[in-house]
Amino acid sequence: MIAKADEANGGCGAGCSCATRASDAGEATATTRTVEGADPVDVGRRWFMKAATAFSTTVIAPGVTLMAFAESDPAIARPADQPVSSKHRFGLLIDLAKCPSGCSDCVTACSTENGWKLNGRPETDAQWIRKLTVTNRKDGSSFSLPMMCQHCADPPCVDVCPTGASFKRADGIVLVDKHICIGCRYCMMACPYKARSFIHEPLEDQKPHAPRGKGCVESCTMCVHRVDAGGTPACVEACAKAGHSAMIFGDLNDPASEIAKRVATYRTTRIRDDLGTDPGVYYQNL
Amino acid sequence: MARITFQRLEDHSTLFWGLLGLHALIVALGLGAAYYMEHHGHVVTGMNNAVVWGMPHVFAVFLIVSASGALNVASISSVFNKLAYKPFARLSGILAIALLVGGLIVLVLDLGRPDRLTVAMTTYNFKSIFAWNIYLYIGFIAIVGVYLFTMMDRGVSQTPTATRTVGWLAFGWRLALTTGTGSIFGFLVAREAFDSAIMAPLFIAASFLYGLAFTVLVLFTMCRETRQMLMGEEMIQSFRGLMIVFSFALLYFTAVKHLTSLYASEHHGVEAFILRDGGIYTALFWIGHVLVGNILPIAILAFGSGEARPFSERQAMTIASVLALMGGLAFMYVTIIGGQAYPLNLFPGMETSSSFLDGEVARYAPSLPEVMLGVAGISIAMLVVGIAIKVLPFLPRGESVTA
Numbered sequence: 001m002i003a004k005a006d007e008a009n010g011g012c013g014a015g016c017s018c019a020t021r022a023s024d025a026g027e028a029t030a031t032t033r034t035v036e037g038a039d040p041v042d043v044g045r046r047w048f049m050k051a052a053t054a055f056s057t058t059v060i061a062p063g064v065t066l067m068a069f070a071e072s073d074p075a076i077a078r079p080a081d082q083p084v085s086s087k088h089r090f091g092l093l094i095d096l097a098k099c100p101s102g103c104s105d106c107v108t109a110c111s112t113e114n115g116w117k118l119n120g121r122p123e124t125d126a127q128w129i130r131k132l133t134v135t136n137r138k139d140g141s142s143f144s145l146p147m148m149c150q151h152c153a154d155p156p157c158v159d160v161c162p163t164g165a166s167f168k169r170a171d172g173i174v175l176v177d178k179h180i181c182i183g184c185r186y187c188m189m190a191c192p193y194k195a196r197s198f199i200h201e202p203l204e205d206q207k208p209h210a211p212r213g214k215g216c217v218e219s220c221t222m223c224v225h226r227v228d229a230g231g232t233p234a235c236v237e238a239c240a241k242a243g244h245s246a247m248i249f250g251d252l253n254d255p256a257s258e259i260a261k262r263v264a265t266y267r268t269t270r271i272r273d274d275l276g277t278d279p280g281v282y283y284q285n286l
Numbered sequence: 287m288a289r290i291t292f293q294r295l296e297d298h299s300t301l302f303w304g305l306l307g308l309h310a311l312i313v314a315l316g317l318g319a320a321y322y323m324e325h326h327g328h329v330v331t332g333m334n335n336a337v338v339w340g341m342p343h344v345f346a347v348f349l350i351v352s353a354s355g356a357l358n359v360a361s362i363s364s365v366f367n368k369l370a371y372k373p374f375a376r377l378s379g380i381l382a383i384a385l386l387v388g389g390l391i392v393l394v395l396d397l398g399r400p401d402r403l404t405v406a407m408t409t410y411n412f413k414s415i416f417a418w419n420i421y422l423y424i425g426f427i428a429i430v431g432v433y434l435f436t437m438m439d440r441g442v443s444q445t446p447t448a449t450r451t452v453g454w455l456a457f458g459w460r461l462a463l464t465t466g467t468g469s470i471f472g473f474l475v476a477r478e479a480f481d482s483a484i485m486a487p488l489f490i491a492a493s494f495l496y497g498l499a500f501t502v503l504v505l506f507t508m509c510r511e512t513r514q515m516l517m518g519e520e521m522i523q524s525f526r527g528l529m530i531v532f533s534f535a536l537l538y539f540t541a542v543k544h545l546t547s548l549y550a551s552e553h554h555g556v557e558a559f560i561l562r563d564g565g566i567y568t569a570l571f572w573i574g575h576v577l578v579g580n581i582l583p584i585a586i587l588a589f590g591s592g593e594a595r596p597f598s599e600r601q602a603m604t605i606a607s608v609l610a611l612m613g614g615l616a617f618m619y620v621t622i623i624g625g626q627a628y629p630l631n632l633f634p635g636m637e638t639s640s641s642f643l644d645g646e647v648a649r650y651a652p653s654l655p656e657v658m659l660g661v662a663g664i665s666i667a668m669l670v671v672g673i674a675i676k677v678l679p680f681l682p683r684g685e686s687v688t689a
Contacts, residue, residue, distance in 0.1 A: 188335070
């Protein structure tokens with residue numbers, strides 16, 4: 001029951017502070033000038049006009065601005081009391097031709113955003129996203145790519161989870177409900193992508209929007225707190241900021257979205273597509 | 287055969303109290319180890335993000351598999367109507383419950399959040415084979431409990447149909463349980479070492495052997511304790527024959543699993559790892575599982591006992607049982623940990639590397655707390671049996687068996 005409620009809320013778990021909030025769209029201000037020697041009636045009317053202008057600017061403008069942002073963003077801000085809709089299927093497209101092998105800005109951004117960090121113990125440290133180097137055994141050629149939870153439509157981790165803590169939202173984002181994860185690690189056994197990490201030791205300084213806990217399993221959330229607020233995942237933002245723009249986030253179900261257009265136009269690849277998990281992460285120029 | 291009578295264990299030797307004390311000590315150490323692991327997190331174990339199931343799972347799965355096999359003797363007496371096995375049916379039932387309880391406690395204490403046991407018991411995802419297994423385990427304990435009641439209650443035991451009906455149910459349930467346990471691995475599509483339907487029958491064959499080995503060892507210990515011949519020579523011969531057959535069955539399914547895998551080019555890598563290049567895993571497979579766990583027991587049982595042979599029948603059975611159980615632990619280690627150590631194949635035909643150790647054979651060194659917790663599972667089972675046979679008449683009287 002808890003899992004279902006969480007799914008509807010779109011959060012990582014009941015009562016979690018990861019429920020998303022729409023960011024303030026900015027603060028509008030109104031300026032006034034006093035006109036000396038004016039008719040008393042005119043003063044009243046001017047006062048009314050000024051007050052009405054100030055009111056409308058303060059109250060309406062943020063909403064208009066927010067709507068304008070929402071139209072320009074790939075994700076649409078979802079009110080916290082509305083359930084996630086299966087009309088959307090959020091996904092990522094990563095163009096490897098634009099992804100330099102030496103760059104790991106997406107990894108750093110994810111770490112900063114979600115509060116996980118490497119402690120020099122690669123075997124037990126959590127990694128939500130990593131740069132993977134792939135080398136052809138025959139000719140030695142290699143390339144690198146960011147690897148994270150592939151947000152499968154038929155996720156093996158969700159199938160095997162005994163309590164339903166691993167769940168897929170209606171919009172395709174695969175999450176772990178930290179409140180009912182018992183730490184059995186069966187999802188880690190089932191994941192074909194080694195995308196999940198188990199928290200092996202006590203944690204400190206967690207981010208309020210990305211609660212984590214010793215003894216639970218975790219993975220990339222596609223920055224669900226940002227997505228629900230109409231934003232994009234931190235990795236995508238960092239990639240664009242670094243000038244690569246190799247990562248695109250968007251709604252695969254929306255034919256007008258850039259990601260859907262790119263997937264429809266160019267040859268893309270999904271990792272271990274042969275397993276039939278229908279991943280939500282596409283790679284271009286792989 | 288004379289009427290079978292049963293007894294409680296009343297006179298206790300120093301050995302009995304010594305064994306009970308030793309098991310209690312091991313259980314205490316195991317619980318301490320579990321607390322230590324939960325307090326500090328799994329970072330103090332050898333487990334990591336690649337080998338997520340370690341020694342506790344090796345012991346837990348070994349015990350759970352053995353539990354269903356321990357019911358063999360009861361099933362043979364009720365389901366297949368072999369009266370010679372009937373004196374041992376009660377012990378077989380309580381041993382099955384005890385081994386399962388021992389395995390489950392280890393499994394629960396190795397969870398990342400064992401405090402959420404109530405969540406595991408109340409919140410289910412019915413597509414998960416793990417969730418099915420929770421029902422299979424609880425159902426097994428309940429059904430075998432009723433089975434024991436039908437065998438031991440003065441009134442109900444007079445109605446053979448009741449025992450037989452519940453016996454059939456228990457037999458079917460134990461097959462389902464081991465199928466479920468094997469399928470925990472068999473359903474893992476992305477793990478090359480596991481992804482196979484044969485994991486279920488392989489585990490069933492293993493359960494027959496390990497369950498019988500546990501039964502034989504407990505019976506021999508009780509013979510010593512009661513100073514009675516609880517098993518006649520004929521019975522020992524039957525157990526001997528069964529153990530040889532079960533061991534061959536396990537070898538057969540092992541061979542089919544690996545031969546099938548070897549036939550497919552895509553699995554050559556994982557097979558080479560387990561059978562040839564895997565270091566400790568290869569050694570445990572050939573020396574532990576195949577040689578110590580099966581070939582040697584078969585050889586000792588077939589050729590090692592009798593006149594002008596090195597061992598008596600009882601000695602041969604004891605040694606073969608101990609070897610089979612040691613081989614069983616090796617089999618579980620290779621299957622569970624070896625299967626995880628082999629890297630996931632994200633890009634077939636390519637090599638991968640990363641800071642997350644992709645493409646590398648995972649390192650795993652069991653830590654002392656893990657081993658302590660695992661061994662405690664066996665001790666919990668033995669404590670349950672030890673207390674049960676003292677409280678209720680699970681053991682046959684020697685004279686009624688051999689008369």
